[in-house]
Amino acid sequence: MATIGIVGSGFIGRAWAISFARAGHGVRLWDAAAGAPAAALAYIAAILPDLAGAGLLDGATPEAVLARITATGTLAEAVAEADHVQENTPEVLETKRAVFAELDALAQPGAVIASSTSALLPSRFTDHLKGRARCLVVHPINPPYLIPAAEVVPAPWTDAAVVARTAALLAAAGHAPIVMKREIDGFVMNRLQGALLEEAFRLVADGVASVEDVDIGIRDGLALRWSFMGPFETIDLNAPGGVRDYVIRYQSIYERIFPSTQRRVDWAGPVIETVEAERRARLPAEGLADRQAWRDRKLMALAAHKRRQVDG
Amino acid sequence: MATIGIVGSGFIGRAWAISFARAGHGVRLWDAAAGAPAAALAYIAAILPDLAGAGLLDGATPEAVLARITATGTLAEAVAEADHVQENTPEVLETKRAVFAELDALAQPGAVIASSTSALLPSRFTDHLKGRARCLVVHPINPPYLIPAAEVVPAPWTDAAVVARTAALLAAAGHAPIVMKREIDGFVMNRLQGALLEEAFRLVADGVASVEDVDIGIRDGLALRWSFMGPFETIDLNAPGGVRDYVIRYQSIYERIFPSTQRRVDWAGPVIETVEAERRARLPAEGLADRQAWRDRKLMALAAHKRRQVDG
Known part of the structure; x- marks a missing residue:
């Protein structure tokens, strides 16, 4: 199982945490706002029994899934050991550019760094990065633990192996990845x-x-x-x-x-x-x-x- | 309960027969091809038990629903006593114009005459009729006994009371009528x-x-x-x-x-x-x-x- 770093614990970040933890991965959740990850964990704890009742936890107990999710005090703790980082910060270009620079510096060399953005092309906030070949967009429809489709959108410089690995991670977690051949405004959905x-x-x-x-x-x-x-x-x-x-x-x-x-x-x-x-x-x-x-x-x-x- | 005349017993006509008969109406089914109504009745008899099994016959038995549908030997028998006529002939303008002239002559004065056409505006095949105010399009998505939406499309001269009565007939039969304010290519769907x-x-x-x-x-x-x-x-x-x-x-x-x-x-x-x-x-x-x-x-x-x- 992989380690997933979730950056930003709002509605999209917390939903990704459920989806990845349900698939068996260890999830580390961080947010710039103090107290936000704890609120996200409380939200997740409240919804997991409903998912279990509907048969949507793949046979795991709510407790087991919840135990796979940890809130971290720093961004570094969330991403330092992650195999896949899923970023969910506000849809502001300068924010994304700054966050991705930080993530590229903090994440281990082999990690994939993905943004949940729906509005920004990946080339616009990864062009300046040394590790830009490992960056891409993974755009869900909220909430991803109920809606399988997710768009995998490479920038022109994204490594094809990174795209393939990301699509495989998603598929193994029960998602239906849409692997785009190139970035385009609005993606597919x-x-x-x-x-x-x-x-x-x-x-x-x-x-x-x-x-x-x-x-x-x-x-x-x-x-x-x-x-x-x-x-x-x-x-x-x-x-x-x-x-x-x-x-x-x-x-x-x-x-x-x-x-x-x-x-x-x-x-x-x-x-x-x-x-x-x-x-x-x-x-x-x-x-x-x-x-x-x-x-x-x-x-x-x-x-x-x-x-x-x-x-x- | 009303009497419904179904003209044309292909996939759309036979599906309408199921939908109206399930709602309790008496259905009279006619087709220009000899033997076609009998084939339609056999098809209907085969599918009704599946609908009953899925809980989609509103509690009626397949036999009771089937008994409400009669194949007729002549067009006149199908429509003479109908309150609502549903026409399902090929999407050819001259065919529709000829069939609607016949229907307008055969149907009783108070009957509504509806076409299932998806491609032709009602004004194009009803303009020449004395009873054109009672003519309109009721376009289903096939099969109407499983898909509730149906478009009710008036020609410029269709009586508003005819539109309202048709929408009410559909709604009472479990349909979700889309009542268009005017005809337009492609309708809504x-x-x-x-x-x-x-x-x-x-x-x-x-x-x-x-x-x-x-x-x-x-x-x-x-x-x-x-x-x-x-x-x-x-x-x-x-x-x-x-x-x-x-x-x-x-x-x-x-x-x-x-x-x-x-x-x-x-x-x-x-x-x-x-x-x-x-x-x-x-x-x-x-x-x-x-x-x-x-x-x-x-x-x-x-x-x-x-x-x-x-x-x-």
């Missing part, structure tokens, strides 16, 4: 999400559909198949002769739509009044926190369902 | 699917990600939350202050991506060689039919899971 959201905001701004109509179309429609097949396998199975047959039969529908999608609606413009009014009518602001807890329970139930499907 | 697929094909064509990487990003990533919340609720819960807060925090990521999405990749061009080669390496052509059956079982299990979640 935010590009796909963005494409969908742009059309969603346009439909509402143009008065074609309501916010709830869009959510129905995905929640009670398209995402059912996507949630166990993805969009390419979906169309591959949606024509008798497979994906080429699908393209021949149906591309014209999408070609016809494309020109009308070449216009961006400012999400913060007039449309946000409509979107927010409709959302708040369904869910008042004071209900957001409860609904987030509901979401996490639903996600856990779905993860457990998918796992049973694979096992069964 | 194919526009959203198209936006995602355009980006998916671009990512593969540009060598940024593999076909499987895209499927992972959706199947093991984004679609997990989308499958029970939809994209708007997802972002509403993804920032402490709700959807407006999300837009303020994260719109810049998507704005930056947008210019690079203004270019269409021809899906039937060089990229289809890559997509097909990768799909066929994962699933040989001779395995497509088995995998389609696998998909239907997974979809049924997911529908049952979602229903238990709502009940529980």
Whole structure:
């Protein structure tokens, strides 16, 4: 088993700690704010029994998983013996550049240093480092202990062996790594999400559909198949002769739509009044926190369902 | 309970028959091909026990649901007493225009006449009809007895009361109607699917990600939350202050991506060689039919899971 250094113990850092500890690794957790790692450990201790109850701890007890996670008093203690460092500091370029310089100086030569950033390309905060060949992005969807996909994004100078080793570490921990061939704004998942959201905001701004109509179309429609097949396998199975047959039969529908999608609606413009009014009518602001807890329970139930499907 | 006339007994027509019969309605099924309704009834009889086993027949027995469906020898018998007619003939404009003229002549004055078309706007095949105010599109995702979303698309002359009555019929049958404010190419779901697929094909064509990487990003990533919340609720819960807060925090990521999405990749061009080669390496052509059956079982299990979640 490896030693994992987690830098930053907010929602993403603590979630990574659960994911790596569940896989059997020793996790060392550090945060710039004193007291933050202790709060993270309390959070983790509270959620592990739920995961065990849902069958999502791979048979380990909550106590055993918790015992693999240690809060450290210094950054050096968290990363000095780590095989893999996972950085989760704020999405500010200068912060990332400074933290990565520190990590490159503190981590042992063989360690991989990964950032959880969703917004910054790895080349932007690793170019100045002596050890830049061992740096890359590993971007999860939160929380990674429930959502398997994670993007592995190399900078132009990232060693191919580092990419391969990172993907293997993730896969062995039950993740589904997306190994990108090169860095690109938005990586893969935010590009796909963005494409969908742009059309969603346009439909509402143009008065074609309501916010709830869009959510129905995905929640009670398209995402059912996507949630166990993805969009390419979906169309591959949606024509008798497979994906080429699908393209021949149906591309014209999408070609016809494309020109009308070449216009961006400012999400913060007039449309946000409509979107927010409709959302708040369904869910008042004071209900957001409860609904987030509901979401996490639903996600856990779905993860457990998918796992049973694979096992069964 | 209503009487439903189903015109065309292929995959979509027979699936609608199951959905309406399960809801307690009397269904009359007709097809231009002699023998087709009998084949549809055999198919339906084979699938109903599976639905009952998954708890998806609302407590009815397969026999009771099957007994509500009758094959008719003539189109007139199928629609003369129907309250709602659901048309499922081939996606050919002249066919739809001719069939709708017949239906408008045969159906009783109070009946609603709906088409399952995914590709044709209702105004294009109902403009010439005396009863055009009672015509519209009700577009399902197949199979409608497992996927609740269905688009209700009025032509400019469709009576608002017809739209409301159709949405109510669908909702009472367990569907989640998307009531569009006006017709638009691709309706809502194919526009959203198209936006995602355009980006998916671009990512593969540009060598940024593999076909499987895209499927992972959706199947093991984004679609997990989308499958029970939809994209708007997802972002509403993804920032402490709700959807407006999300837009303020994260719109810049998507704005930056947008210019690079203004270019269409021809899906039937060089990229289809890559997509097909990768799909066929994962699933040989001779395995497509088995995998389609696998998909239907997974979809049924997911529908049952979602229903238990709502009940529980």
